[in-house]
Amino acid sequence: MNTRALLLSVVAMAAVSAVGWAQKAEYPITVIAPGKGPYTFPQGYQTPWDKIEIMVTEKMSPSLFVLHGSQGLDAAHPDGSGGRAMVLFGPDGVLLVDTQNRQVADKTLNAIRSFTDAPIKVLVNTHIHSDHTGANAFFAKQGALIFSQENLRNEMVRPPLRANGQPPPAPDMAGVPVVIYNYNADAPGHPAVTLTMNGETVDFIPMMPSHTAGDTIVRFRNANVIYIEDFYRNFGYPFADQANGGSIMGMLDAIDLIEKLASPNTTLVPGHGTLVKKQDLLPYRAMLVDVMAKVKALRDQGKSLKDVLAANLTAPYDKTTQGDTQQSKDRFITEAYDEVKDFPPIVDGKRTMPTRP
Numbered sequence: 001m002n003t004r005a006l007l008l009s010v011v012a013m014a015a016v017s018a019v020g021w022a023q024k025a026e027y028p029i030t031v032i033a034p035g036k037g038p039y040t041f042p043q044g045y046q047t048p049w050d051k052i053e054i055m056v057t058e059k060m061s062p063s064l065f066v067l068h069g070s071q072g073l074d075a076a077h078p079d080g081s082g083g084r085a086m087v088l089f090g091p092d093g094v095l096l097v098d099t100q101n102r103q104v105a106d107k108t109l110n111a112i113r114s115f116t117d118a119p120i121k122v123l124v125n126t127h128i129h130s131d132h133t134g135a136n137a138f139f140a141k142q143g144a145l146i147f148s149q150e151n152l153r154n155e156m157v158r159p160p161l162r163a164n165g166q167p168p169p170a171p172d173m174a175g176v177p178v179v180i181y182n183y184n185a186d187a188p189g190h191p192a193v194t195l196t197m198n199g200e201t202v203d204f205i206p207m208m209p210s211h212t213a214g215d216t217i218v219r220f221r222n223a224n225v226i227y228i229e230d231f232y233r234n235f236g237y238p239f240a241d242q243a244n245g246g247s248i249m250g251m252l253d254a255i256d257l258i259e260k261l262a263s264p265n266t267t268l269v270p271g272h273g274t275l276v277k278k279q280d281l282l283p284y285r286a287m288l289v290d291v292m293a294k295v296k297a298l299r300d301q302g303k304s305l306k307d308v309l310a311a312n313l314t315a316p317y318d319k320t321t322q323g324d325t326q327q328s329k330d331r332f333i334t335e336a337y338d339e340v341k342d343f344p345p346i347v348d349g350k351r352t353m354p355t356r357p
């Protein structure tokens, strides 16, 4: 090699390493930020599934991408349709966290196929809701082995009655989790399953009953990312799904566990809203504590749910809470009202709901 060629190759190597460093330093990359709203939908609005796109919205590492849906179309999640899904990909195959809604299953697969041809191997469900498990059967047919907490499996096989008291539709058994594990109250934060794939180490960490009784968070150690699903949210008010064993007190425990598991730089990926760091969870925690205390004081005075709703206890938080619809506020206050008194224990992944005075 002559001097000039040597010099060129040294320059080229320096350029490659500079690019490599720059890319490493850039992660996570937000490709498409979730919408901020406000959004309004006419009465009787139906989600136009044919218009919803599933896109790569964030890149957490060269082999770990996030999928999310269009904004402004899905009345349940107008900031981005459905619940975020995560895709770890590479020569060892695809590991998928959650599956988006059933109606957009083919679009979710197409989004995955836009960056990898690897076989779909592993799917973990963070919780039961249909925007996270809706396409389970579709991805099981693609080859995914489905992992979840046993409580989630129970919730899927024996779903609670609908709000109108009618029996729910029969579950699609093709989408039911196959590999199950449980939360161990003696070892919170301990992974139930650890996989090494595609140069990443992935922990499935079962959570205490919080958003539901079957929650799992997913930690990607090398990317320094934790998918924290829906016990935290920054679009709309908190949702503890009590019919599926959720609890606001459990959401406080979940936040406290994240404060221990995450470092200040760990990127936390909620199911909805924007990506956050652990310090962003603290004002949310303080709001939960404050609202629970105020609801308890009113309920202890014998106030009815109607009175407590009328007290507008979320008012101090409306300015800083995006997507703060009346429905979202009322749901949160009703949960708190039910939880501060006579909140029954979880049996077999389910809670018998208290009867209201």
Ligand SMILES: [Zn+2]
Pocket (backbone or CB within 6 Å): 127, 129, 211, 230, 271
């Ligand atoms: Zn959810």
